Amino acid sequence: EMNAQAQDRLLLESDMRQGIGAGEFLLHYQPQVDIASNSIVGCEALVRWKHPTRGMLSPILFIPIAEESGLIKELGLWVMKEACSQQVYWCNQGLPQLRMAINISSRQFLSQDLISQLKQVIQQTKITPSFLELELTEGSIMEYVEENIEILEHFHQMGVLLAIDDFGTGYSSMAYLKRFPIDKLKIDQSFVKDLATDPDDAAIVKATVLLGHSLHLKVIAEGVETKEQLEYLTSIGCDEIQGYYYSKPLIAEEFVKLISNEINKSGISTKEI
Numbered sequence: 001e002m003n004a005q006a007q008d009r010l011l012l013e014s015d016m017r018q019g020i021g022a023g024e025f026l027l028h029y030q031p032q033v034d035i036a037s038n039s040i041v042g043c044e045a046l047v048r049w050k051h052p053t054r055g056m057l058s059p060i061l062f063i064p065i066a067e068e069s070g071l072i073k074e075l076g077l078w079v080m081k082e083a084c085s086q087q088v089y090w091c092n093q094g095l096p097q098l099r100m101a102i103n104i105s106s107r108q109f110l111s112q113d114l115i116s117q118l119k120q121v122i123q124q125t126k127i128t129p130s131f132l133e134l135e136l137t138e139g140s141i142m143e144y145v146e147e148n149i150e151i152l153e154h155f156h157q158m159g160v161l162l163a164i165d166d167f168g169t170g171y172s173s174m175a176y177l178k179r180f181p182i183d184k185l186k187i188d189q190s191f192v193k194d195l196a197t198d199p200d201d202a203a204i205v206k207a208t209v210l211l212g213h214s215l216h217l218k219v220i221a222e223g224v225e226t227k228e229q230l231e232y233l234t235s236i237g238c239d240e241i242q243g244y245y246y247s248k249p250l251i252a253e254e255f256v257k258l259i260s261n262e263i264n265k266s267g268i269s270t271k272e273i
Contacts, residue, residue: 013069015051016062020074024050027082028249031258032101032220032242035234040262042099042133044242045083046249047075067107076108077117084125084132086252095259101133103165106140115154122158129159135186137165145176156181163220168208178215185212189223189243196228206236213237 019025025047032042049057066072080102087100108114122129134155141148141164155162163184168191187208195201205221212219221233224243233241247258 009065012062013065013071016049016066016069016071016075019049019051020071020078024052025075025078026050026251027079027086028251029086029255030242030249031247031255032099032240033246034240035230035238040096040098040259041240042101042131043255044101044103044135044249045079045086046103047079063105067105070107072105072107073111073113076105077121079103080118080121081125084121084127087131088125088127090256090259093256095256096263097128097131098259099131099133099161100127101135101163103135104140106137106143109136109140109148109151110143115151118155118160119158122160130161133161133163133184135163135165138167138169141180142176149176149179149181152181168204182217184218184220187219187221187238189221192221192223192229192233192243193225195232196226202232205233205238209236209238 028046028048029043030046031040032044033039034041047059047063049059049062051057063072066075083100083102087098091097104114121127122132141152152162161184162180162182163186164180164182165186166188167185169188185208187205191201191204191208193201195205209219218239220240220242221229221238222242224230224233224241224245226245230241230245250258
């Protein structure tokens with residue numbers, strides 16, 4: 001059984017090498033909603049793999065393989081280009097200027113090419129840097145703190161927004177957290193899932209919101225699925241939400257329909273935005 005699993009992993013790795021260049025990967029976009037105004041202010045780009053024989057594959061299956069094999073650098077660069085191009089395309093079509101959030105893996109973050117690649121993507125796509133947000137995990141930025149602070153400063157100087165993803169699941173030091181030039185904390189969905197019934201999770205989420213605001217950071221909660229979760233997050237002053245309560249991740253065409261419906265409800269034409 002172990003041998004079969006190893007063979008299957010090698011086969012997927014081989015397929016991935018071909019699939020990146022063959023256009024088998026695509027992005028889905030999950031809205032990020034401002035709680036106060038109940039309006040979409042951004043989205044997170046989530047990669048999917050439309051395998052020619054296995055169908056649509058979840059990133060849970062192929063991202064670990066991409067990281068172990070080093071293919072995450074090539075895949076990550078494709079995601080950056082595709083997501084930034086899509087954001088600019090939407091703007092050129094008269095849709096609102098929305099923030100585009102992109103996940104940066106640990107291996108991708110530690111790559112010496114990331115800064116130059118990001119600069120090149122911004123120049124090629126002409127995306128406004130302040131509408132591009134990089135999501136980094138606690139683990140990736142805490143591994144080599146001093147060196148990573150310099151890298152984050154580069155991003156900050158470029159005007160790109162920075163968010164710590166899955167906050168609360170890593171090992172952030174408060175002493176270092178205040179030194180990172182970050183803009184947002186993203187509360188991990190594992191804490192959001194049971195916050196309506198688990199007092200400990202509710203306390204952690206509340207403390208994270210207070211911590212973020214005390215450091216002048218925005219706070220977004222992911223994995224929001226119920227009205228009760230939203231009501232609690234609203235009561236403690238959380239800034240934004242992301243999750244199935246508002247929308248599942250959507251292909252580009254469906255995301256445009258969602259935005260258009262929101263515009264129509266508000267009575268604002270795309271020309272006025």
